[in-house]
Amino acid sequence: MSEVVLEKVSRNFGNFAAVADVDLRVNQGEFVTLLGPSGCGKTTTLRMVAGLEPNSGGRISIGSEVVSDAGRGIFVPSERRRLGMVFQSYAIWPHMSVFENVAYPLRVRRCPNAEIQEAVARTLRLVEMERFADRPAPALSGGQQQRVAIARALVFEPKVLLLDEPLSNLDAKLRLQMGDEFRAIQKRLGMTTLYVTHDQSEAMALSDRVVVMDRGRIQQIGAPEEIYRFPASRTVAAFFGTPNLLDAEVKACTRIDGRRVRLDVVGQGWGGRCEAAHEARPGQAVTVMVRPEDARIASAGSDAGDQELRWSGRIAHSTFRGATRSIVVQTDNGQLNVDMSAFDAHAIGDNVNVVVSQRAAWAVPRGDVTA
Amino acid sequence: MALSVDDRVGEVGKAPVAAGLQVRLRRLQTGPTSRATALVVLVAVLGFLSVYPLSMLLYGSLHSTPPGMAGTFNLDGYQQVLTPESLLTLLNTIGISFAKTIPSVVLAVMLAWILARTDTPFRGTLEVLVTLPFFIPPILTAMAWGMLGNPQVGLLNQLYQWITGSTDSPINVYSYGGVVWHMMQYSVPFLFLLIVDAFRAMDPSLEEAARMCGASRWRTFRTVTLQLMLPALTSGAILSFIRGIENFESPLFFGTPAGIRVITTEIYDSINQRSPPQYQYATAASFVIMALLFLIVLLQWRLLRGRSFVTVSGKGYSPGVIKLGSWRWATFSFCVLFFVVTVVLPLGQLLIGSFFKFFGFYEWDMLTLDHYRNVFGSSEFWRGFRNTMLLGLIGATLTMVLGGAVAYISVRTKWRGRSLIDAMAWLPWMMPGIVLGVGFLWGFALLPHAIPIYGTIWALLLAYISLGTPLSVRVMSSAYAQLSYDLEECSRVHGASWLQTMWRIIIALAWPSFAVGWVLVFFGIMRELSASVLLYSVGSEVLSVVLLKLWANGNAEQVSVIGLMMMALVILFRWVQLRLLRPRVGAL
Numbered sequence: 001m002s003e004v005v006l007e008k009v010s011r012n013f014g015n016f017a018a019v020a021d022v023d024l025r026v027n028q029g030e031f032v033t034l035l036g037p038s039g040c041g042k043t044t045t046l047r048m049v050a051g052l053e054p055n056s057g058g059r060i061s062i063g064s065e066v067v068s069d070a071g072r073g074i075f076v077p078s079e080r081r082r083l084g085m086v087f088q089s090y091a092i093w094p095h096m097s098v099f100e101n102v103a104y105p106l107r108v109r110r111c112p113n114a115e116i117q118e119a120v121a122r123t124l125r126l127v128e129m130e131r132f133a134d135r136p137a138p139a140l141s142g143g144q145q146q147r148v149a150i151a152r153a154l155v156f157e158p159k160v161l162l163l164d165e166p167l168s169n170l171d172a173k174l175r176l177q178m179g180d181e182f183r184a185i186q187k188r189l190g191m192t193t194l195y196v197t198h199d200q201s202e203a204m205a206l207s208d209r210v211v212v213m214d215r216g217r218i219q220q221i222g223a224p225e226e227i228y229r230f231p232a233s234r235t236v237a238a239f240f241g242t243p244n245l246l247d248a249e250v251k252a253c254t255r256i257d258g259r260r261v262r263l264d265v266v267g268q269g270w271g272g273r274c275e276a277a278h279e280a281r282p283g284q285a286v287t288v289m290v291r292p293e294d295a296r297i298a299s300a301g302s303d304a305g306d307q308e309l310r311w312s313g314r315i316a317h318s319t320f321r322g323a324t325r326s327i328v329v330q331t332d333n334g335q336l337n338v339d340m341s342a343f344d345a346h347a348i349g350d351n352v353n354v355v356v357s358q359r360a361a362w363a364v365p366r367g368d369v370t371a
Numbered sequence: 372m373a374l375s376v377d378d379r380v381g382e383v384g385k386a387p388v389a390a391g392l393q394v395r396l397r398r399l400q401t402g403p404t405s406r407a408t409a410l411v412v413l414v415a416v417l418g419f420l421s422v423y424p425l426s427m428l429l430y431g432s433l434h435s436t437p438p439g440m441a442g443t444f445n446l447d448g449y450q451q452v453l454t455p456e457s458l459l460t461l462l463n464t465i466g467i468s469f470a471k472t473i474p475s476v477v478l479a480v481m482l483a484w485i486l487a488r489t490d491t492p493f494r495g496t497l498e499v500l501v502t503l504p505f506f507i508p509p510i511l512t513a514m515a516w517g518m519l520g521n522p523q524v525g526l527l528n529q530l531y532q533w534i535t536g537s538t539d540s541p542i543n544v545y546s547y548g549g550v551v552w553h554m555m556q557y558s559v560p561f562l563f564l565l566i567v568d569a570f571r572a573m574d575p576s577l578e579e580a581a582r583m584c585g586a587s588r589w590r591t592f593r594t595v596t597l598q599l600m601l602p603a604l605t606s607g608a609i610l611s612f613i614r615g616i617e618n619f620e621s622p623l624f625f626g627t628p629a630g631i632r633v634i635t636t637e638i639y640d641s642i643n644q645r646s647p648p649q650y651q652y653a654t655a656a657s658f659v660i661m662a663l664l665f666l667i668v669l670l671q672w673r674l675l676r677g678r679s680f681v682t683v684s685g686k687g688y689s690p691g692v693i694k695l696g697s698w699r700w701a702t703f704s705f706c707v708l709f710f711v712v713t714v715v716l717p718l719g720q721l722l723i724g725s726f727f728k729f730f731g732f733y734e735w736d737m738l739t740l741d742h743y744r745n746v747f748g749s750s751e752f753w754r755g756f757r758n759t760m761l762l763g764l765i766g767a768t769l770t771m772v773l774g775g776a777v778a779y780i781s782v783r784t785k786w787r788g789r790s791l792i793d794a795m796a797w798l799p800w801m802m803p804g805i806v807l808g809v810g811f812l813w814g815f816a817l818l819p820h821a822i823p824i825y826g827t828i829w830a831l832l833l834a835y836i837s838l839g840t841p842l843s844v845r846v847m848s849s850a851y852a853q854l855s856y857d858l859e860e861c862s863r864v865h866g867a868s869w870l871q872t873m874w875r876i877i878i879a880l881a882w883p884s885f886a887v888g889w890v891l892v893f894f895g896i897m898r899e900l901s902a903s904v905l906l907y908s909v910g911s912e913v914l915s916v917v918l919l920k921l922w923a924n925g926n927a928e929q930v931s932v933i934g935l936m937m938m939a940l941v942i943l944f945r946w947v948q949l950r951l952l953r954p955r956v957g958a959l
Contacts, residue, residue, distance in 0.1 A: 052860050078863035085864040091857035095879050105865035108875075152865065162864070 002063045002159030002192050003027050004049060009058035010216075011044050018044045020216045022058070026160075029190040031183070033203040036213035037239070042196045043164055045213070049194060050085055050162055051078035062160055079108075084153030084191075088165040090145045092137045098124070098148050099133040105156045123151045126185060143174045150182065154189070161186070163195045167202060179206055200240050204228065212236050230260075230277060234364050237289045244290040244336045246270075247366065250280045263363050269332045272309040274361035285366040292337040294360035297327060297344070300351040309361055311336060311354045315346055329354050406786060413776060413792050420837040421798040424810025428661070431654035431813040438650065438816030448655030457637070457656070461663075464633040467547065467622070468615030471554040476608050478555070479562035480600075482706065484592075487570035489693045491702045498567075499949060501706055504713040505560035506945050508898030510915050511934045513553055513624040514922055515717030518730055518931075520544030526720060529733075549625035550633075554618055556713045558611045565610065569603040570596075588693075609671045613664055617803035619901035634660050635805050635901065642809070642905065654813065657806040664801045718938060724931030742928045752933065754910070755917035758828060759897060762913060766835040767892040771885055773836065774843025779877075781844075782851040783859070793844070800841035807834060808905035815906075826908040834902045839892040846891065850884030851877075890948050897937070 004026040011019040019041040026032045034042035047053040049060055051067065059069040062083075067076040084105075093101055099120055100107075106116045124130040127147040132140065140148065146166060153161055166182075167175045183206050186193050197203050203210050204224035212219040212227060212235075220232040231237035234245065248265035255261050261279050265271065265288060274288050290309075300312060313331030320342060327338045329352060336354050346352065432449065436442030451457065482501055486494050504512070519526050522543040531541060543549065577599065578591050586594065597604075622633040627640070638656050641649040695702060724730045728737040746752050774796070780786055781793040799807060811834050815825035824830050854877065862872040878885075900915045907916050914937065921930050 050860075050864050052864070077868075078860070079866045079868055081864070082866070083864055085861065087857040087861055089855055089857045091855065091861035093858055093862075093876060093880070104862070104867070104875075108862075108865070108867040108871050152861075156866070 003030075004160055004192060004194060005059075005061045006045070006049070007059045007061075009045070009048060009055050009060055011041070011048060011053065012056045017216050019048070019055075022213075022218055024211060024218070024221070026192055026194055028192055031186055031193045031195065031206060031208045033195045033197060033207040033210050034213055035197060035200060035203040035210050035239075036219075038198055040213045041216040042198075042213050046162055046164055046194060046196045050083060051076060051081050082158055083160050083162055084156070084158035085162040086146075086149045086153050086164065086166040088168060090149040090166075090169075092140070092145050092148055094136075094138045096137055097133070098129065098135050098137060098140070101137055101148055102151045102155050104152065109156065119155055120151075123155045126154065127151045127181075142170055143178060146170065146178060150185070154185070154191075157189075159192060161191045161193045163193065165197055166195075168197070168199070175202070182206070212239060214239075230362060231289065231364060232277065234287050234289075234366070237287070237362075237364055242292060242337050244292065244295070246288045246290065246333055248286055248288050248363070250282055250284045250286055250363075252282060253279050255279065265363065267333060270309065270311055272361075273358045274309070274363050275359065276363040278365070280363075280365070286363040287366045289362045289364065290336075290356050290360065292326065292339040293324075295336065295338045295354050295356045297329070297338055297340060297346060298353040298355045300353055302353060307358050309356050309358060313352065313354065315348050315350045315352060318346065318348060409776075409780070410786065410788050410792070413780070414788075414795070416773065417777070417792055417795040417840075420833065420840065421795050424807055424814045424837070425661075425798065425802070427813035427817065428654055428658050428806070428810045430817075431650065431809070432658045433651075434654075435651060437648060438813045448651035449659075451649075451652040452655045452659050460632045460634055460637050461659075463631065464616055464635075464660075467550055467554070467633060468612050468618075470547075471551045471558055471615050472608055472612045475555050475558040475562055475611060476604065478559045478709075479566060479607075480597075480604070482559070482563050482709065483567040483570045485702045485706060487567055489695050489699065489702060491695065491699045491706070493703070497703070497706045497710075499945075500710040500714070502560045502564055503710070503942075503945065504556050505564065506894055506941050507714070507717075508900075508915065508937060508941070509553070509557060509618075509620040510624075510898065510900050510918055511721070511937055512556060512713075512717045513620045514918070514927070514930050514934060515720040515724075516544050516549070516553055517624055517922075518724055518927060519716060519720045520549060524730070526723070526733075544625050545629040546625070547629075547631060549629075550621045550631060553621040553625060554615055558614065559709070559713075561614070562607050562611050565607040566600065566603050569600055573599060605674060606671060609667065609674075613667055616660065616664065616667075619803070619805055635803060638805050638809065639901070639904065642812075654809055657809045660803065661801060661806055664803075668801060718935075721931045721934045721938065724928055725935055727928070730927040730931070742932045746929050746932045749929075751912070751917060755912050755914045758831075758911060759914040762828065762832055762835060763893045763896045766832055766839065766896050767889045769832075770836045770839035770843045770892045771847070771889050774840055774845075774888065775847045775881075775885060777840070778844045778847035778851055782848050783856075796840050796844045798841075799837045802838075804834075804838060804899060804901035804903075805905065807837060808902035811837075811902070812905055826911070828911040830906045831903060831911060831913065834906055835896045835899060838899065838902065839895055842895065843888050843892055846884055846888035847881065850881045854880055887948065890944055894941070894944065897940070 004024075006022050006024040009019060009022045010017060022041075022045055024032070034045060036042045044053060048055045048068070049062070054075060055068055055070050057070045059071070060067050062081060065076070066074055067081050068074060093104070096104070102120045102123060103116050106119060111119075120133070121130060124133055127150055129144065129147045129151060132144060132148075137145075137148070146169075149166065153163075167179055170178060179202060195203075195206065207224055209221060210224050210227050211221045214235050220227055220236045222230075227236060228240055231240075237243055238245065246267055248267035248271075250263050251266055251271075252264040253261055256275070260275050260277065263274055263276050263280060263286065265274055265286060267288070276286070280286060297315075298310075303310075311329070311331045311333060313329040313336065315327060316330040316335065317326075317328040319326045323342060324339045325342045325344065327340060327346065329336045329338060331354065338354055431438065433444045433446070434442050435445055435447060485491050486498050486501070491497070520528075520542045522528065522540045522545070525540070525542060525544075527542050528540040532538060544552070573596070578595050617635065618633075619635045619639070622631065622636045623639065625631075626633060627636050632640075634656060638653045638660075641653040641656075723733065725742055726738055726740070727733055728739050728741070777792055777796045781789045802810070811830065815830055818824060824833065858876055858880070859872055862876045863869070867875065898915065899913075900919065903913050903916050904919060907913065912920075914933065918930055918933055921933070
C-alpha cells in the first residue's frame with residue numbers, strides 16, 4: 001500500500017536530460033538505494049519523488065495515489081505527499097530548539113499539544129536524543145544533528161522515507177555507526193525507504209536492493225551482492241572498488257543454468273574460462289572483470305590449476321593498507337591489482353603469477369565504453 | 372508556488388473528464404495566476420518608483436517650460452549643460468570626489484588593518500566608535516563644522532588665537548578643503564565598513580606562506596595582503612567615488628558660500644535659488660549626471676568581472692593578529708583621534724552652541740536655556756519632528772516589505788521576469804537624491820489631478836521608498852542567500868504549506884536582517900536632504916528641511932538644539948542595533 005512506483009520518469013533542463021526514463025518500484029518496507037557518481041541524476045530522482053522538482057516526463061505514485069504525472073498535468077505539492085525526508089545538510093532550523101524541530105511536522109498538521117509532547121518524546125528516545133530536547137539546534141554536533149533530522153522525518157510516522165546522502169557529512173567511524181542504527185530503526189518500523197548515496201560500501205551495507213545510476217539512466221538494479229559479483233556492464237563493474245578489467249574475445253559458450261553461462265575466452269597471451277550473464281557468439285569482444293580480492297599471487301613458473309586463470313608479470317608496487325596489502329603486478333595486459341594478506345612478503349621486482357579462480361572471473365559485453 | 376491543491380487530485384484521475392477539469396481549475400487557482408498577479412503588481416509599483424521618474428527626467432529635459440505648463444520641446448537644456456561654465460562645474464565635481472576618495476581609501480585601509488589585524492587595545496569598542504560618523508546625518512556635522520571652522524568666530528580659530536596670541540584664522544571650512552574634509556568624514560567609515568570584513572576573514576596561511584618564503588612583514592603586506600584586498604578595495608573606492616559625485620550637503624554648506632559649484636548644488640540652485648527657476652537646464656543636468664554614474668557603474672563591472680569580491684572562503688579562520696608591542700598605543704590613539712575629530716568635536720560644538728545666547732560668543736553671562744524653550748515651543752519644529760518620524764516609520768516598513776518581496780523573487784524563485792524586477796529595484800541606486808527629486812517633481816506634476824500627490828507628504832514618502840529600495844533589496848537578498856534551500860524544502864516535505872513555510876521558517880529566520888535593513892533605511896530617511904528640499908511644501912517639512920531653513924536664517928543656536936536631539940536619536944538607534952541585533956546577524 002505504500003510502495004513507490006516510478007514509470008518512465010525523466011527530467012530535462014533545456015536539452016540536457018538529468019534523468020531519463022527511470023522505471024523503479026520500491027516495495028512496501030523495502031530499503032532501496034540510488035547509487036552513482038555525482039551528477040548521475042540520483043538526487044534529482046529523489047527530489048522528484050519528494051515533489052521538490054517537477055518531472056518533465058513519466059509518472060510517480062506513492063501508495064495508491066499518483067502524485068505527479070507529467071502527461072496529465074498532475075502535481076501534488078510536497079506537503080501533501082506525506083513523506084519524511086532527511087537532507088544532506090540535515091536542514092536543522094537554527095532558530096528552533098531540538099524539540100521544536102522535531103515537533104514541526106506535527107505542528108503544521110495542527111496536532112493537539114499533548115499528542116505532540118508524547119510523539120516527540122517517543123521519537124527522540126528512539127534516536128537517543130531525549131536529553132537534548134531543550135538544546136538550541138545550533139549547539140549540536142554533526143552526529144546529533146543527524147539524529148534530530150531522522151527524528152523529525154520519523155515523528156509523524158510517514159509511510160515513505162527519503163534520505164539524501166544523510167551520512168556524507170559525518171566522519172568515517174560515526175558514518176558506520178549511524179548507518180547501522182538507522183537500518184535497525186528502519187527495519188523495526190518497516191518503512192519504505194529510498195536512499196541516495198555515492199558511497200558504494202554504504203549502499204551495499206544498508207540496502208535490500210541497489211539501483212546503480214549513471215548519466216541519468218539506471219544501469220542495473222539488484223541485491224548488493226548480485227551487483228557486486230555480477231555487474232551488467234563495464235560501468236557498473238568499474239564503479240565498485242578497483243577491479244581489473246581485461247579485454248578478451250569469446251571462443252565458445254555453454255549454458256550453466258537459467259542465470260549464467262560459461263564462456264571460453266582468449267586475451268592477449270592468456271586464455272581460459274569465465275562466467276557471464278548472457279550468451280555470446282564466438283568472436284564477440286568482452287571485458288573480463290577480476291576483483292583484486294579474488295586474485296592471488298603465486299610464484300613464477302607455478303602452473304595454474306584446471307579451474308584457474310593465470311597472468312605472469314613483475315611486482316611494480318606494494319602498498320600496506322593495514323588489513324590488506326595492495327600489490328600492482330605489471331603484465332603484458334597492463335597493470336593488475338591484487339589484494340592479499342598484509343604480511344605475505346613479496347619484493348618489488350619479483351617475477352610472479354597472478355592467479356584467479358574461473359568462477360571469480362565475470363565477463364561483460366564490451367559494447368559499452370562509457371566507463 | 373502552489374498554495375492550495377486538492378489533496379486527492381490523483382484519485383480523481385480515474386475519471387478523465389473530471390480530472391481534466393480539476394487540473395484546469397487547479398492551474399487557475401494556483402501557480403501561474405497568482406505568480407503573474409504578484410509580478411504585475413511588483414512591476415507596476417517599481418515602475419512608478421523608478422522607471423517613471425527616470426523617464427520624466429528625459430521628458431523634462433526636453434520640455435521648454437516648468438512642469439505642468441504648456442511648452443514646446445527643444446534641446447536648450449542640453450545646450451546650457453554644454454557651456455564652458457557647466458563643464459567646469461562637472462570637472463569640479465569629479466575633481467572633488469577624486470580628492471576625497473584617495474585619502475579616504477588610505478585612512479580606511481589603515482583603520483581596517485589596525486582594527487582587524489593588530490592587537491590594538493579595545494578594538495571592539497574602537498570599531499563601534501570609528502564607524503559612528505557614518506550614521507550621523509551629514510547636515511548635522513556640516514552645521515557643526517560650519518560653526519567650528521568659521522573663519523571669523525569659529526571655535527577652532529578662537530582656540531588657535533587664544534593659544535598663540537595671534538590674530539590669524541588658519542582654518543576656513545568654506546573652501547575646497549572644507550568640502551573634501553566634510554565628505555571624508557563619511558567616506559572613511561563607509562569604506563571601512565566595506566573592507567574590514569575582507570581584512571578580518573582573510574586566510575592567515577596565505578600571509579604565513581609569504582613569510583615562510585622569506586618576505587618581510589611590510590613586503591608581505593604589500594605583495595599578498597593588499598593584493599588580495601584589491602578587488603574589495605577597488606569596488607569600495609568606486610562606490611565611494613560615486614557617493615562623492617552624489618554628495619549634496621558638503622558642497623551646499625561649504626562650497627556654495629565660497630563660490631565652489633558642483634553639479635548637485637547647481638541643480639538645486641537653478642530650481643530653488645534662481646528666478647525664474649530654470650527647470651529645463653536643471654533636468655538636463657540631472658540626466659547628464661545619471662548618464663555619468665551609469666558609465667562609472669559599467670566601468671566597475673568591467674573592472675571586477677571575473678574577480679571575486681570575496682577573497683576568502685566561509686571557513687572559520689581566526690586571522691593572524693600582529694603583535695605591535697608599545698606601538699599598539701599609537702594605533703589606539705590614531706583611532707581615538709579619528710573618533711574625536713569626526714564625532715566629539717561636532718557634538719561638542721552643538722552642545723556648546725545650544726547653551727549660549729549667540730554662537731561664537733562664549734562668555735559665562737551668555738549662558739541660556741532660551742533656545743531649548745524656543746525650539747520646544749515652536750510648532751514648526753514639532754511638525755518637522757512628527758513628519759520625519761511618521762515618514763521614517765512608514766517609509767522604512769514599506770521599503771523593507773517591498774525589498775523583501777523583490778529579493779525573495781529574485782533570489783529564491785526561478786520565475787520568468789525576476790531579473791526585470793531586480794533591475795527595476797536597482798535603478799534608483801544610480802540616482803542621487805536630488806536627481807530623483809527632480810524626476811519626481813516632473814512626475815507628480817504631470818499626474819492627473821485626481822491623484823494629488825504633488826506638494827503632500829506622500830510625495831516625500833514615495834521618494835524615500837524609491838531611494839531606499841536598492842538597499843533593502845540588497846540586505847534581504849543576502850539574508851535569503853544565507854538560508855539554504857534545504858531549510859525551506861524540508862519544511863514543505865514535512866507537511867507545511869508555502870504560507871506556513873514562509874511564516875515559520877523564512878520570516879522567522881530572516882527577521883533580524885529585516886530589522887537591520889529597517890534601521891538602515893530609517894537612518895537614510897532621517898538624513899535625507901536633497902530630495903526633500905525639492906519635494907517638500909508648507910506643512911510637509913521634515914526635520915532636515917526645518918534645520919536648513921533655520922540655518923539659512925542664521926539661527927545657528929536653535930539648529931544646535933535640534934541637531935543635538937537628532938544625534939541622541941542616532942546614537943540610541945545605533946545602540947539598539949548593536950545590542951539587540953548584532954548577536955543575531957553576523958555582520959552589521
